[in-house]
Amino acid sequence: MTVFKYSGRSKTGGLRKGTIQAVNKNAAIVKLREQGINPRQVEESKSIFHKDLNIGSSVKNQDFVIYCRQFATLIRAGISIVEATNILARQSTSKALKRALESVEEDVRTGSAFSQAVAKHPKIFPDLFINMMKSGEATGNIDETLERLANTFEKQFRIKKKVQSTLTYPAILLVITIVVVFFLLIYIVPTFVATFEDMGAELPLITVVTVAISNWLTKFWWIVLALVLAVVVGFNMFYKSNKKFHYMVHYTLLRLPVFGPLLQKSAISRLTRTLSSLFSSAVPILHAITISQRVSGNPVISEVMVQARESLEKGHTLTEPLAKSWLFPPLVTSMTKIGESTGSLDYMLEKIADFYEEEVDRAVDTLKSLIEPMMILFLAIIVGFIVAAIMLPMFSLYEQM
Numbered sequence: 001m002t003v004f005k006y007s008g009r010s011k012t013g014g015l016r017k018g019t020i021q022a023v024n025k026n027a028a029i030v031k032l033r034e035q036g037i038n039p040r041q042v043e044e045s046k047s048i049f050h051k052d053l054n055i056g057s058s059v060k061n062q063d064f065v066i067y068c069r070q071f072a073t074l075i076r077a078g079i080s081i082v083e084a085t086n087i088l089a090r091q092s093t094s095k096a097l098k099r100a101l102e103s104v105e106e107d108v109r110t111g112s113a114f115s116q117a118v119a120k121h122p123k124i125f126p127d128l129f130i131n132m133m134k135s136g137e138a139t140g141n142i143d144e145t146l147e148r149l150a151n152t153f154e155k156q157f158r159i160k161k162k163v164q165s166t167l168t169y170p171a172i173l174l175v176i177t178i179v180v181v182f183f184l185l186i187y188i189v190p191t192f193v194a195t196f197e198d199m200g201a202e203l204p205l206i207t208v209v210t211v212a213i214s215n216w217l218t219k220f221w222w223i224v225l226a227l228v229l230a231v232v233v234g235f236n237m238f239y240k241s242n243k244k245f246h247y248m249v250h251y252t253l254l255r256l257p258v259f260g261p262l263l264q265k266s267a268i269s270r271l272t273r274t275l276s277s278l279f280s281s282a283v284p285i286l287h288a289i290t291i292s293q294r295v296s297g298n299p300v301i302s303e304v305m306v307q308a309r310e311s312l313e314k315g316h317t318l319t320e321p322l323a324k325s326w327l328f329p330p331l332v333t334s335m336t337k338i339g340e341s342t343g344s345l346d347y348m349l350e351k352i353a354d355f356y357e358e359e360v361d362r363a364v365d366t367l368k369s370l371i372e373p374m375m376i377l378f379l380a381i382i383v384g385f386i387v388a389a390i391m392l393p394m395f396s397l398y399e400q401m
Helices: 025-034 061-076 081-091 095-109 114-118 127-139 142-199 205-241 243-255 259-280 285-295 299-313 319-324 330-342 345-400
Strands: 002-010 015-022 037-044
Touching (some): 002 025, 025 037, 061 081, 095 114, 127 285, 142 205, 142 259, 142 345, 205 243, 243 299, 259 285, 259 299, 299 319
Antiparallel strands (some): 002 037
16 A cells, blocks of 8 residues: 555644555545544655565566456456455455555545556556557456456567577577686686696697786776776666667667567567557557557567558558558568458457467477577587687696696
8 A cells, every 4th residue: 555644633722743645645545534543645755665566567467467367357247346346446456456445445446447546557468458449448348358467468479488598598608608717717717827838838729828928817897897897887877868770779680680570470460469459459550550669579570550540541441551660571461451451350350469479489499409409509619619729738738848
């Protein structure tokens, strides 16, 4: 619950100040009046001691999917939205979702529409959920809308995790390789160099190069560390603040030789799944395009959605801007065109999403089977080079003895 600071008068006229916990401001005022306090001022406490500490995402995707499915089951069983929200708030294991649902329940009890109540918590309920629920309220198909939302979020999260795991694996191996190389160059190589110098051994070129790199790193390792930190911090700042840089990063990733096609298929499946869910829930097409643009998570996709909206506003089809973009293969544009001409666009988009989700699954399995031996070979070559630089002078010394 939220903590509110208040000041007011008691029944005897005495000044009262303090804090009170409540779902929202109206609930806090009701509680104070029940305690015999006539509040003059009630505001949310800004103190850090009254704030909940959230690390990472506010609500886990798994918790949100379970919430959608349980909500759909309760609505289908004839339980009102208010009572269903109350039940789900009490049994939720996510503190952030629990607090949001308590606030939503209070707002709905006071006459607000459910979609308006959840819109007050954008960190908990995404745009897709809010707008599809608004449509579900208008059509009376809230239970079907919730099931569709659960399926959409579940499939999007599964694809996202698969792609992330594929990209993370080589990154981790690369970091391990760098750490091992630095350890060998800074701690192991200098030990052997001192031995070689004492024995007057003639060093081969590979050893001379390795020793030179080792000496430089031993003296100036802090420069390397500072450069890495500067690059990471600078990249992060530009990525968040500069729209052109943000766009170029995503554009470059989509154009990469190996991982680009995987990211492209993942982006297409996410977009078409979102559009299909919105169209199936009777969300107007222009509004659906705007929502998809906001929730796409990719500025390259967002740019195409802006062009799609402009095309539709001019009376053209959705297919035209997709066909002009390099991002969408002929399969997507062909099936979209058929969907528009037959009036089954939501069904066609769902089939496109299904197809590319399967493509992502196959691509991930293939890449994982190729990346592991390639990265192990890369690690072996780098470490082998350093080991060879150490062992060759030792063999020379052994021959001289």
